[in-house]
Structures are given as C-alpha cells and as structure tokens.
Amino acid sequence: MNAPRRVGDIQTPALVIDAAALEHNLTTMANARPGGRLRPHVKAHKSTALARLQLAHGHRSFCAATPREILGLAAAGFTEDLLLANECIDPQRLRALAQLDTDVMIALDSEATIDAASAAGIRAALIDVNVGLPRCGCDPNNAGRLADVARDRGIAIRGVMGYEGHVVGVADRTTRSEQCRNSMELLAQAHALVGGEIISAGGTGTFDISALPTEIQAGSYALMDSTYAQLDTPFRQALFVATTVVSSNSKFAVADCGLKSLGMDHGNPEIANKTVWFCSDEHTTFSRPEPVGTRLLVTPAHVDPTAAYHELYYIAEGANPDAAVIDEIAIDLRGW
Ligand SMILES: Cc1ncc(COP(=O)(O)O)c(C=O)c1O
Incomplete structure (x- = not known):
C-alpha cells in the first residue's frame, strides 16, 4: 500500500498524532520544567522517535517502565541517565541492563530487589518509596535502611523516587495539590534518611504542584487522553x-x-x-x-x-x- x-x-x-498539538505540549512542558527538571516517561508513547523530540526540547534523562524500553532507548543512542522506574527481579533482564554501556538506574523497594540487582551487577539505583499509591515502593521509614543495605552491596544510591499515581488524576486542583503535598512530605522524610541528589516524582497532573522533586516523571503530557483532558492542565x-x-x-x-x-x-x-x-x-x-x-x-x-x-x-x-x-x-x- x-x-x-x-x-x-x-x-x-x-x-x-496532531503535530501542532504535540509540539505545543512538548514546548509547554519544556518551558515549565526545562532540561533535567523533567525526566520524560517513555511508557506513555513507547517510541524512540518521540523520545528524540523530547531530547530536542532539552530533556536528556529518561524514565521507563520496562527493561525493554530501557534497552530500546540505549540501542537508539540514549546513553545518558536512564531510569527503570519500576521493580524488576528477572536476572536475565537485569543483567542485560547492567551490561549496557549506559548510565542506568533502577528502582529498589525491598531486600529482594536489592539482592536481584546486586547479583546482576546493577551499579546505581533510587530507593522507591510508597507515597500513598498501593503499588510499588517501601515504607518511608524503611528507606534509609534499604539504602544502607544497597550501598553495602556496592550499589550507588542516587536518591529516592515516589509516584503519587493516586493523586495525578484528581480533577479538583485544590484537592490534588493537598494530596500531592501529603505524598511529597512522605517522600521528603524518606529522602532525609536516604540522601542523594535525586528526588524523582510526579506525573502530568502534578508536574507544576510541588517544589520538592528535583525531576518530574511525566509521560502522558506529550500525547494526552480524554481522562487527563478533564483536568486543568495546559x-x-x-x-x-x-x-x-x-x-x-x-x-x-x-x-x-x-x-x-x-x-x-x-x-x-x-x-x-x-x-x-x-x-x-x-x-x-x-x-x-x-x-x-x-x-x-x-x-x-x-x-x-x-x-x-x-x-x-x-x-x-x-x-x-x-x-x-x-x-x-x-x-x-x-x-x-
Ligand atoms: C512510576 C511512574 N512515574 C510517572 C508516571 C507519570 O505518568 P503520567 O504522565 O501519565 O501522569 C507514571 C504513570 O503511570 C508512573 O507509573
């Protein structure tokens, strides 16, 4: 054909994809959170070509949900600061990440994930903290201990991440802001115990709410959907x-x-x-x-x-x- x-x-x-709307979204986000203040999440679009557009808008660090996304980014030449913002205990996939000639971090939230990462030769990670979404992430009070265990195993802990996924879609901005602040307080407590230069959090619905995160992990903003359209985002x-x-x-x-x-x-x-x-x-x-x-x-x-x-x-x-x-x-x- x-x-x-x-x-x-x-x-x-x-x-x-409406090219003008995509360009508007990329520019609007790059103005609000320039350079390293945004770590675009490729899980939303799953395309190295779109990641290249995000790179062209000044963002050099990327975030992924699957090992496949990290491996694909690395193969396409994204060799700087990739984060698997997700737990993985598959030895084969972890080894593939560790063998990349790329600066890769993964998320750790338990001794089991630390064991798997250290056995595979993973060199850097963030401690993933539960900030209210019943999904991955450790208890904030346990974050410092896990960071110590990981550091003892030779894994550099560069900071914390915590995804407030239960908050990003709350329609009312005042309620969303309050709930986001509660989550970020938990993340700040964990960061005080863990240390490191990175506090990674947030999504499309919360990209402009909290001053705490050093970087926002938004993904949906580039293409959007009818659920996010109900919020007051730009x-x-x-x-x-x-x-x-x-x-x-x-x-x-x-x-x-x-x-x-x-x-x-x-x-x-x-x-x-x-x-x-x-x-x-x-x-x-x-x-x-x-x-x-x-x-x-x-x-x-x-x-x-x-x-x-x-x-x-x-x-x-x-x-x-x-x-x-x-x-x-x-x-x-x-x-x-
Ligand atoms: C760990 C993590 N960070 C950030 C996001 C941000 O996504 P969005 O831009 O869709 O709000 C997601 C989405 O599910 C996620 O799972």
Missing part, C-alpha cells in the same frame, strides 16, 4: 485513533476500533459530537450515526495502553480526515 497522504486515507484503526489532545464507520442505521453507527485498539481501563473513548455507547473487541458503537465509510477520529481515554496496541503513529497536520500525513514513526519500545 502507498503511504497515506491524508488522515482519511489511513487504513483503520490506526494512531494519528496540554492539548494530540493523539487520536483514526477509525471508519462500518455499519450504520437510524439509531446508531459502529466504528472499526474497539478494545483491541484502545486502552479502556479509564472508560470509553470520546468522539466529538457523538455519544459513545460501548466498545467491544473490534467495534465502538455510538449514537448520532454517520453513514458507512465516514472517517472519524476517536480520543482514547488512556494514552499508555492505547499506544501499546499499535505499531506506528501517523503524524498529521491537524486532527481531521483532510489533514495531510507528514510522517510515520515506529512505536518501537513495545514489549517487556
């Missing part, structure tokens, strides 16, 4: 799923994107001026129907899992079927 010239020519379902919707209406009647129509092309854990996607009824494997049913063959752009509710379902992004000069497609970039950091 020839490369599509317009968004309306793309075989659907497929991901489309970022614009840049990511869409291009879709085609494949069935239609007087009451509803059905587009050819569904659970297998949209991250659904944050709810249904949105279609401008339509009411989405539900999604199934390959379909999205909506009211105010359109004729079969109509091309539509759907806004996903959660950017990260949506990106993980696709192999490439089409970059377009706008978010409508007539917009010119100006580039195609690979989503090359998928997998674990």
Whole structure:
C-alpha cells in the first residue's frame, strides 16, 4: 500500500498524532520544567522517535517502565541517565541492563530487589518509596535502611523516587495539590534518611504542584487522553485513533476500533459530537450515526495502553480526515 497522504486515507484503526498539538505540549512542558527538571516517561508513547523530540526540547534523562524500553532507548543512542522506574527481579533482564554501556538506574523497594540487582551487577539505583499509591515502593521509614543495605552491596544510591499515581488524576486542583503535598512530605522524610541528589516524582497532573522533586516523571503530557483532558492542565489532545464507520442505521453507527485498539481501563473513548455507547473487541458503537465509510477520529481515554496496541503513529497536520500525513514513526519500545 502507498503511504497515506491524508488522515482519511489511513487504513483503520490506526494512531494519528496532531503535530501542532504535540509540539505545543512538548514546548509547554519544556518551558515549565526545562532540561533535567523533567525526566520524560517513555511508557506513555513507547517510541524512540518521540523520545528524540523530547531530547530536542532539552530533556536528556529518561524514565521507563520496562527493561525493554530501557534497552530500546540505549540501542537508539540514549546513553545518558536512564531510569527503570519500576521493580524488576528477572536476572536475565537485569543483567542485560547492567551490561549496557549506559548510565542506568533502577528502582529498589525491598531486600529482594536489592539482592536481584546486586547479583546482576546493577551499579546505581533510587530507593522507591510508597507515597500513598498501593503499588510499588517501601515504607518511608524503611528507606534509609534499604539504602544502607544497597550501598553495602556496592550499589550507588542516587536518591529516592515516589509516584503519587493516586493523586495525578484528581480533577479538583485544590484537592490534588493537598494530596500531592501529603505524598511529597512522605517522600521528603524518606529522602532525609536516604540522601542523594535525586528526588524523582510526579506525573502530568502534578508536574507544576510541588517544589520538592528535583525531576518530574511525566509521560502522558506529550500525547494526552480524554481522562487527563478533564483536568486543568495546559496540554492539548494530540493523539487520536483514526477509525471508519462500518455499519450504520437510524439509531446508531459502529466504528472499526474497539478494545483491541484502545486502552479502556479509564472508560470509553470520546468522539466529538457523538455519544459513545460501548466498545467491544473490534467495534465502538455510538449514537448520532454517520453513514458507512465516514472517517472519524476517536480520543482514547488512556494514552499508555492505547499506544501499546499499535505499531506506528501517523503524524498529521491537524486532527481531521483532510489533514495531510507528514510522517510515520515506529512505536518501537513495545514489549517487556
Ligand atoms: C512510576 C511512574 N512515574 C510517572 C508516571 C507519570 O505518568 P503520567 O504522565 O501519565 O501522569 C507514571 C504513570 O503511570 C508512573 O507509573
């Protein structure tokens, strides 16, 4: 198939990025948190080409959720200051990270993770602190002891991280700020026990709230989704799923994107001026129907899992079927 010239020519379902919205988001964040004050999280877009754009906006340190993302970044030439902001105890994957000719840190939150890291030859880490999200991270009071254990095992502890994932999506900014402050107090307590030059935290919903983090780990800001759009952030919707209406009647129509092309854990996607009824494997049913063959752009509710379902992004000069497609970039950091 020839490369599509317009968004309306793309075989659907497929991901489309509005180039101007992406540029707005990257510039807005780079102005707010320049250089090393942002460690962009590649888990949201899973693309070395997009990471290169973030590098061009001045950010040289990157953050990842999977060993595969770190290995892919390193292979693409990102050899400075990579953080696996996640726990990993897989000896083979940890050895692969340790053998990189790259400055890599990982997150540690227990003696078991320290054992695995030290056995694999990992040289640097952050102590991951639980700041309220019931996920990874140690008790803040235990952070100093874990740092001592890791240092005794020859791992350089460069500081702490703590992800307030239960806070980043709180719609009301006052409540979000209060809850973020509570989380950052826990992180500050842990940092006082651990030491080190890095305090890594935050996401798209909290990037401008606390003065504590030396760096913010935001990822969603670049492409955005309909869940984050409900917050008062300065970022614009840049990511869409291009879709085609494949069935239609007087009451509803059905587009050819569904659970297998949209991250659904944050709810249904949105279609401008339509009411989405539900999604199934390959379909999205909506009211105010359109004729079969109509091309539509759907806004996903959660950017990260949506990106993980696709192999490439089409970059377009706008978010409508007539917009010119100006580039195609690979989503090359998928997998674990
Ligand atoms: C450890 C960690 N840090 C930061 C983020 C920031 O993400 P976002 O920009 O989507 O708020 C995430 C997202 O899930 C995360 O898991």
